[in-house]
Amino acid sequence: MSELTVTVIIPAYRAARTIHRPIKSLLAQTRPPDEILVIDDGSPDDLNAALSTFPAGRITLIRKSNGGAASARNLGIEKAQGELIAFLDADDYWEPCKLDRQLEVLRAHPEVALVASRYHCETPDGGRTGPYPEIAPRDLGRVLIVSGESSFELATRIWTGTVLVRRSSLGDERFVSGLEPAEDRDLWVRLINRKPVYFDACPMATLVLEPGSLSRSSIDVDCGNMLRVVRRHAGLLGPKGLRKWEAQTFGRWAGNLLIQGKPRDALRYAVARLRRKPFAIGGWWIVAKSGAVSFLFRVARGEK
The missing domain is CATH 1.25.40 (Serine Threonine Protein Phosphatase 5, Tetratricopeptide repeat)
Incomplete structure (x- = not known):
């Protein structure tokens, strides 16, 4: 059986200062991704210079006009060559065994559309909280098929930075621009309803709470779009x-x-x-x- 190929998509805006964090965590994976796409979402800073410190050929930088996280991720999906798609914001990072663990699940369960995991949060002062989300132990570490309100509730607990999804399961489904920062919850609701998913109990990523990052916005925008x-x-x-x-x-x-x-x-x-x-x-x-x-x-x- 041939090895599944993995593309990681990183939307980036004003991320030259933090982009080293996700990239280092990807290159340190026990099973590195086959492709890393950084989508420059019309960023005014010098993202190219920040990426030049990494080995040539490991990272592809794609530029576009500013359109938000949803449009950047969607462009990444269109350009991706991998059979599996993962997402990571430009200030967050993974545990070294993240891809290895998730690939093992997808190899063992070919019916599973999407793997996610719990995660930690890192505060601006370097503190660490979590793991999140709170989820029933019976729903962790096994294949789940949910529908109706149960699929909506599970989707709201998925942090996109932990996801590894089959391209074939994504099909034509995409993030909806204008729903940020709730656009990912909307996609996962559509994707996991009545499809097998797997939620890993072990936290495999860290969400860094940095002012101005893609997933942190005003409460009016956040709750209004939710x-x-x-x-x-x-x-x-x-x-x-x-x-x-x-x-x-x-x-x-x-x-x-x-x-x-x-x-x-x-x-x-x-x-x-x-x-x-x-x-x-x-x-x-x-x-x-x-x-x-x-x-x-x-x-x-x-x-x-």
């Missing part, structure tokens, strides 16, 4: 699941705005959460912190 993703999959979720995920998104939105010192904005989304889940304690807590009088006026006016 809400769009939820509603895109309303048919999959069903009425009850739709209310649950809308409420969860509004709750996270409200909580983060409250932390940012924006109680009036937080109240708006707390109200939206309570309209979907009236007995959600967290929603009422935010109402109490934000100002109950304003809340009552909003309810009286029927505002969402």
Whole structure:
């Protein structure tokens, strides 16, 4: 049986300072990737100079006009030669055995469309947290087939930096531009519904929390686009699941705005959460912190 070939796609914008981190982790793999594509998404810094410190021929730099992470990853998919596709942001890194472990799974389970794993987070001060996500032990280290709301929930727990997916399973599915940073969750929902997937219990990657990185954006953009993703999959979720995920998104939105010192904005989304889940304690807590009088006026006016 011939060895499966692997392409790793790295979207990069203003990444000259950090690009060494993912590249070093790829070159240090016990089973290195066959192809590394760095997609320069119209970056104003000198990415080429940063990459010139690595061995010639190991990395392909592809330039495009700025269009966001989704369009950069999609271009990488179109250019990739590998039978398997992996993704890594320009400030994150893998454990040395990441590809080896995941290839072993895909060889043993040819029916599996996608392998993902848990991961750590690294804070700006060098601290390390995790592993994430919290997932039922019974769902780790085995082949899963999920559908409906279960596939949506699992997809939201997949961090793209841990994924190794078969090109044949991707087919024509692509990331949707304009949904960043929730575009990857949207793709994984579409991909894993009723398809076999495998979630490794061992953390195989580290997400580095750097200001300005591709996966870290304002709470309004993050939650707003996550809400769009939820509603895109309303048919999959069903009425009850739709209310649950809308409420969860509004709750996270409200909580983060409250932390940012924006109680009036937080109240708006707390109200939206309570309209979907009236007995959600967290929603009422935010109402109490934000100002109950304003809340009552909003309810009286029927505002969402």
